[in-house]
Amino acid sequence: MSIIVNVDVMMAKRKISSNELAEKIGITPANLSILKTGKAKAIRFSTLEAICRALDCTPGDVLEYKEN
């Protein structure tokens, strides 16, 4: 996949655990894990908004494009 999700980098910067972030965003830890490992096929804007609000960042901080 060419879009890389850098949620774990932001989580380390904000010192927040997976369970805590999942609870703040309103998704299951399993789904957060799918997001972090790059297995997700798509992300809803509502989920992206919730991540940015919880980690106090912009979408560009958590999403990166790298050509294969």
Add this chain to the structure above:
Amino acid sequence: MKKKFNLMCVVMLIALLFGLAVPMLTTFATGFMQGWDATTIEQTVTPTGVVSSVGVLPKKGPMKWSHRIVNTKTGKEENVQLIQALVNAPELSRDDHRMFNIVMPALGFLSLAVCVLFLVFLVDIILSVNRNRIFDKRLEQRLAWCGWLLIIHYAESWAVTILNYMQNTALYEFEEYIVSIIEYPHTSLLLAGIGMLIIGQIFKIARQLKEEQELTI
């Protein structure tokens, strides 16, 4: 929720078995009656050599009403045109055409194997749906198998028809008739096979969409 589906499947299986059993039972009953008659009624001609069912067409011109038969309802003789004849040729032997004696039974076994496999896969599909294994690669494979089996059965029907015709043309050449094909295989088998392949593809697309949906966070 699955009651309607199961009911439709049961009706389909009954129709399938009916379609397979009726010709077999009819052939058995006819053979039995003929055998019984052979023991009780004096036969004027005992069939020897080759007995074949041959399709015939008049050689020249329009329909040749060359035979007449009494209609007991009116008491009058009616004109009769042959389109199919059961021919007994006592002097001929099928040993001169051994290829047919090997290939025809082989096609018969192939047909039987295809029918059995199809029924097995069909039952497997029905059981999979009942166990909620709908968006499953196994179901797609079973649907594809069923489709290909129907197509193979259609091809086999054509092979039998053509071989029968070749055998009849090798054995017979009539004065006033040309040997023809009695009945062509129905394209319904081919259409059903292609239909099942299409349905298998639809299930594949549905499974991929479901996976994508599940992996949308």
